[in-house]
Amino acid sequence: MTDAYVALEGERVVEARARSPGTARGELVFTTAYTGYEESLTDPSYEEQILTFSYPLIGNYGVREERFESDRVHPRAVVARELTDDVAEWLQTEGRPAVDHIDTRELVTEIRDEGAMKCGIAAGEDATEEDALAELRQCKHMSDHADIGNQVSVSEPVVYNEGGDGPDVALIDCGAKGSIQESLVERDAVVHVLPYDTTPEAVQDLDPDLLFISNGPGDPENFEAAAELVDEYVGDLPLAGICLGQQVVANALGGDTEKMEFGHRGVNQPVRDLRTDQVVMTTQNHGYTVADPGETLEVTQINVNDDTPEGLENDDLNIITRQYHPEANPGPNDSLAFFDDVLALVE
Numbered sequence: 001m002t003d004a005y006v007a008l009e010g011e012r013v014v015e016a017r018a019r020s021p022g023t024a025r026g027e028l029v030f031t032t033a034y035t036g037y038e039e040s041l042t043d044p045s046y047e048e049q050i051l052t053f054s055y056p057l058i059g060n061y062g063v064r065e066e067r068f069e070s071d072r073v074h075p076r077a078v079v080a081r082e083l084t085d086d087v088a089e090w091l092q093t094e095g096r097p098a099v100d101h102i103d104t105r106e107l108v109t110e111i112r113d114e115g116a117m118k119c120g121i122a123a124g125e126d127a128t129e130e131d132a133l134a135e136l137r138q139c140k141h142m143s144d145h146a147d148i149g150n151q152v153s154v155s156e157p158v159v160y161n162e163g164g165d166g167p168d169v170a171l172i173d174c175g176a177k178g179s180i181q182e183s184l185v186e187r188d189a190v191v192h193v194l195p196y197d198t199t200p201e202a203v204q205d206l207d208p209d210l211l212f213i214s215n216g217p218g219d220p221e222n223f224e225a226a227a228e229l230v231d232e233y234v235g236d237l238p239l240a241g242i243c244l245g246q247q248v249v250a251n252a253l254g255g256d257t258e259k260m261e262f263g264h265r266g267v268n269q270p271v272r273d274l275r276t277d278q279v280v281m282t283t284q285n286h287g288y289t290v291a292d293p294g295e296t297l298e299v300t301q302i303n304v305n306d307d308t309p310e311g312l313e314n315d316d317l318n319i320i321t322r323q324y325h326p327e328a329n330p331g332p333n334d335s336l337a338f339f340d341d342v343l344a345l346v347e
C-alpha cells in the first residue's frame with residue numbers, strides 16, 4: 001500500500017509504506033551497519049539527516065533503552081527495506097516519520113553514485129507526493145545549519161564520576177555519544193560535559209587536565225567556539241577529539257576540512273595505523289573529512305578503502321584524534337585502547 005512518499009534531489013519521488021506518520025526533510029545518508037540501529041538512531045551526529053539502512057531488516061532484536069547513545073532519536077526520518085513493529089512503534093512515540101517497503105539497494109546505489117542528497121518525506125494516511133516535494137524544496141544543505149550545535153549540546157555543564165581519582169576531562173559536547181563519557185568514566189576519569197559554545201574563560205575556571213572535543217552533527221566549520229578552545233589551549237593541555245572533534249582540531253591548527261561524496265557510515269571500516277602497520281575494524285559515521293591536516297598534525301592512521309585521514313597526532317603537544325568512533329556502540333571494540341592512550345597524555 002502506498003501511503004508514503006520519498007522525494008529525492010532532482011524531484012524524483014519514490015513510493016513507500018508509512019511506518020510512522022509525519023513529514024520531514026534532511027540530508028539522505030546510508031549506513032551499512034547490520035546491527036546497532038538503536039545506537040545509530042540515538043547518535044546526535046545524525047541531527048538534520050534522514051538515515052537509510054542498506055541492511056534489509058531493521059529491528060529484529062527489539063528496542064532497549066540501555067543501548068541508547070542519547071535521550072532521543074536524532075535522524076529527522078528513517079528509511080528501510082523492512083522495519084519491525086518494535087522500531088516503528090518507537091519512532092511513532094518519538095514523533096519521527098519512518099517508511100519501509102522501498103528498494104534500499106537502489107537508493108543506496110544512487111547515493112553512492114550521486115552523493116548524499118537532500119530529501120523530503122511524507123508518510124501517513126493523507127500524505128501526498130506534493131507534501132514530500134514541499135519538504136524537499138525547503139531542505140537546507142548540511143553546512144547551512146549554522147547553529148546545529150545548539151540543537152544537540154547540553155545547555156549547562158554536567159559532571160560524571162565527581163570526586164573520582166582520575167584526571168579531570170573537559171568534554172566539549174558538540175553532540176557527544178553517551179558512550180564516550182562512559183568510556184572515560186570506566187577508566188576513572190572525572191568527566192565534565194560542557195556546552196558546545198563554552199568559552200576559554202570557563203575552561204580556565206574549571207582548570208581541567210585534558211580538553212576533549214566530541215563527535216557531532218553537520219559541518220565542523222560551524223563549531224567555531226570549540227575551535228577557539230583548541231587554539232587557546234594547544235600546548236597547555238593535552239587535546240583529544242573524536243570524529244567532528246578530529247575535524248575541529250584540524251581546522252583550529254591550520255588544517256582544512258571538506259565534504260565527502262557520501263561519507264563513511266558503518267561498522268566494518270578498515271583503518272591502518274601507519275606507525276605499527278596494524279589494521280583494525282572501526283565504526284564510522286561522518287560526511288566530512290580532513291582534507292589538509294596542516295603543519296602541526298601528523299596523519300598516523302588512514303582509511304584502507306580511500307586513504308582519508310583516520311588519526312591525527314602530535315607527540316610533543318600531546319594531541320590524539322580519531323575520525324572513527326573508538327567507543328564503538330555499535331561496532332567492533334578493536335580501538336577501545338584509544339581512551340587509555342588519551343588519558344595517558346595527562347601523566
Ligand SMILES: NC(=O)CC[C@H](N)C(=O)O
Pocket residue numbers: 045214215216217218219220242243244245285286287288289
Ligand atoms: N560523527 C561525527 O562526529 C560526524 C562529524 C561530522 N558531522 C561529519 O559528518 O563528518
